[in-house]
Amino acid sequence: MEAKQLDSSYANKQALDGINQIWKNLVPLKSEKYIPILGISGGQGTGKSTLSEFIANVLKITKGINTIIISIDDFYLSKHDRKTLALNTHPLLEKRGVPGTHNAENLFSTLQLLNRGYLGFKIPKFDKLLDDILPESSFQIIDKPYDLVIFEGWCIGAEPEQDICTPLNDLERQHDPNGIYRQYVNQAIDDYQAIFKCVDQLLYLDAPSIDLIVNWRYQQELQMLENKGEIGLDKQAIKQKIMAFVSYFERITLSMKKTMPSRADYLIELDSNHKMKWHI
16 A cells, blocks of 8 residues: 555655654664554544554655554454353343454464564454454464564553443443443453553544544445445445444443543544544
């Protein structure tokens, strides 16, 4: 992906200077036995994957830096395992997304391997349209030396909430009136802190509102379906599906929006047109 393919929010001096400063801050951490990890966090559809690729591309072109990009989404539990989790814990956990629906042990061990610069292992790939892990033949093979790891994911850096008793939205009111699901997810966030501590520095993409997150995630879904060759799409049904899907993420997304701008090492503010303002 070349810079000229992206809009001015990416390929401008502010962005390029920001990337240069981020790498400058990470360089002192790098050694023969330690590879730094840059986390990129933000709500659904904020552009984490695109930004990760752009940062990796800029560093490669300008500094010869080799980057490995991994996504927390690729560590979702299989469809079968989530069905089992839902049966044993709470029905809402069949839906991928929230902390507690990932293979946290595999994710943590993978980040540790990457931190140490190891080679010769594989990273899983998750297909969102299939809603399942792809066969091992599709896994990402780590077989070339690298200088930086970018770890992107919507909930990276989240912290447990103190008060989860009151339902936030219709999903919680109708399907989790006793708070069992909320308690499970909140405990999972606490368990994920060991994972998040593997991140050396964190960049947060701050969306203006949850409504825009729904719209951006909807646009992503349409693009994925079109890329798969789907035709005659019922866009209204897809929009309703995305609204329901994002409601699973709403509590954590809003909590992070309150705290992450002050806790993250770097902040990118997004406007309603997805334009970026860098704070490095």
